[in-house]
Amino acid sequence: MSWKPGGRGSRGYHHGDLREDLVRAALELIKEKGPAGFTFADTARWAGVSPAAPYRHFRDRDELMIDVAKRGFKLFSEKLREAWGEGKPSTAAAFKRIGAAYLNFARNEPGYYAAMFEGGVAIGNDPELREAADRSFQSLRAAAEILVAKMPEKGRPPALMVALHIWSMTHGIASLFARADAARRPLPMSAEDLLEAQMLVYLKGLGLQV
């Protein structure tokens, strides 16, 4: 089906792509009012459709939020994988890019970010969601493997632990200083600079010259 020739509003009886548009609505509304600041009916209104229409696509608001989180993790995985760029030209440069990508995601995709990390969505219950979330972590994990492999065999830290450290320091800065909503803390420098400095200290602490 051709998608809405003539733009929003000129559609006929059928919307054509309502499922997608409801997700868009959720993202937009989360961005405006937070993950809990809107109703299922709001998404229908946003999409220009009757309040009963969303029920053709999602059982309830919760199912919609899970879908949003799922898509968020998929996009997030892509962004991180791209940023890692197979560790070229240097591991340090690639880590810096991963960090920046994480912060940018928190900043530019507040809808996804909130649904993924603060929407009260339980990752455990939906296998597909869980898998998407795990896959996001894989880029970090792979990067950590490569990092660790550069160290002398004796006294290598577990790559999993290193990946978790990098994740949590990045997530901490993103959640405190790079979020897009009113809960963002003021910071007397850029979040990127703060993270890069931290990453360098951490890598140095691991015994890596960077």
Next chain:
Amino acid sequence: MSWKPGGRGSRGYHHGDLREDLVRAALELIKEKGPAGFTFADTARWAGVSPAAPYRHFRDRDELMIDVAKRGFKLFSEKLREAWGEGKPSTAAAFKRIGAAYLNFARNEPGYYAAMFEGGVAIGNDPELREAADRSFQSLRAAAEILVAKMPEKGRPPALMVALHIWSMTHGIASLFARADAARRPLPMSAEDLLEAQMLVYLKGLGLQV
């Protein structure tokens, strides 16, 4: 006024300590359903009072949440200050205690934690709230000053930056792995161990023997 002799339910016309009890209600309800999962009327019900009663103490739900966040930051400050214990017997031990206190706070006080960091409460608007939040950071800041002072004068990093690093790595681990709700990520070790290891790597990266 003597406070509710005979226990909850035996009170007369006046509640006696409704303001406090509404805060308790909010904490309990956040713990159960998240910071957005309850209504102003719910808090009244929880306190065993008519739905109009809360209006004698708070303009609206938002004002209640701000009060909760404020109290949360005050308690948090105390916990961190206690944990720091003037850096005795060693800076490293004191840092470890601070980290553990942070994680415990996230775990044991999910109501406060969510109101402070995820309730959508804008810290900027209320000066008292802002001050309480700032004071929480002061413990970390003071600890970082002492840490930095131990380093050779040349090449000392700014204490503020170190404090921010410690804050964000701790906050990252707390938010991802030590939160009390469904959004907590599984972790193949204790959050405390993960944090301690990270702290050690970081301090080593700063050039400190620990």
Next chain:
DNA sequence: TGTACATCAGTGAACGCGCGTTCACTGATGTAC
């Protein structure tokens, strides 16, 4: 190519419900004399 029919996606009216908020009130407490 045309037609009949099945399926699908959105409609719009309806419902019960609980919320936020206001209001005149009333019971309890504190205080001036």
Next chain:
DNA sequence: TGTACATCAGTGAACGCGCGTTCACTGATGTAC
């Protein structure tokens, strides 16, 4: 010590509103022959 009065904190009834959800429906699309 007693009494009158002011103040305070909670009541309960009421309101309008929007939400979540259901329902029989209908317009649009796809397909078998």
